[in-house]
Amino acid sequence: MSAAPSSIALIAGSGLYPETFIAAARRAGVGRLVAAAFENETRPELAEKVDAIGWFRVGQLGRMISFLKREGVTQAVMVGQIAPKNLFDLRPDLRTLLMLARLKRRNAETLFGAIADELTKDGITLLPATTFLEDLMPGPGHVAGPQPKKRRWEDAEYGYGIAKETSRLDIGQTVVVKNGTVLAVEAFEGTNEAVKRGGAMGRGGATMVKVSKPGQDMRFDVPVVGPDTIRNAAQAGVDVIAVEAGKTLLLGRDELVSECQARKVSLIALA
DSSP states (O other): OOSOOSEEEEEEOBSSHHHHHHHHHHHHTOOEEEEEEETTTSOGGGGGGSSEEEEEOTTOHHHHHHHHHHTTOOEEEEESBOOHHHHHOOOOOHHHHHHHHTOSSOSHHHHHHHHHHHHHHTTOEEOOTTTTOGGGSOOSEEEESSOOOHHHHHHHHHHHHHHHHHHHTTSOSEEEEETTEEEEEOOTTOHHHHHHHHHHHHTSOEEEEEOOOTTOOTTSOOOEEOHHHHHHHHHHTEEEEEEETTTOEEOSHHHHHHHHHHHTOEEEEEO
16 A cells, blocks of 8 residues: 555454554554444454444444444455354344345355445445555564474475365365374364364374465455464464465564463464
8 A cells, every 4th residue: 555544444353453453554644543343352442542433243234334434434454353153143234134145155255255345335445454564474484483393394384285275165274284184174163163173183293274265365364373373272282383474464473472482382484
C-alpha cells in the first residue's frame, strides 16, 4: 500500500492479531480505526485501542456491513480467527442466509470469500490480511529455539509436501509428522486440536507443519503463529514447528522467541 488511508476497518477475531494490526496501522499513519468485533471471540480490551467499535454475533453480516457503512469506511482487513464451532453456530441474519444459499461448498475459503463479495457490493474493499504486517513474515531458515537436527528438517520437508496437498484439497493447512509418518491432519476442528491429536500419537518429538494454500487468497485465512502456538505445541509433545516462508505471520515476536527458548521448541521456515 503506497499511502495509508485516513480510515480503515478491522473485522476482528480472537488472539493477538487485531492488536498487532492496530499498532502497525497507527505506525503507518492511519488516522481512524473502526472495529467490527464478535461476541465470545474478540478481546474486550480492543475497544480501548480503536476509535469506534461495534459488537456482533458471528453470522450478523447485514448488521456488520450497515455499521461499517455508517462509520464511513471503504477499506477493511480481516484479522484474527473465528473458532470453527462458531462457524457452524452462525444463527445467520437474512443477508447471511442469502449468501450461504449461493455456496455449494462451505469451508473457510468459500465463506470468507463470499463475505468479501458482500462487502464489495456495499463499496467496502477487503485488503490483504498482511497489510502493514509484511515485516512479520520470516524468510527461509531457522527462526527461533534450538537448531533442529537433520532428521527433523527431513520430517519438516516431508510434512510440508503433505500439508500443501491437504490444503489444496481444502482439508486443512496443518499436519503433524514423526519419523516420516503422518500422525494428524488438520480438518475443521482447527490447528490446536490437530496438534493435540498428533502430539498424543507421537508421544514426544513430533513436528508440526503449517502452510498456506496453493494460490492463497491473502485477504483471509493467512497462516499465523504466535506465543500460544508454541505453548500449545510444547504441551502436546511437538518440539519442531515448520511454517511457510514469506506466507506466515509471526505475532508477538519477542514473546514467541522467549517461549521457543524456554520450552525448547524449534521454529523454522521452509520455502
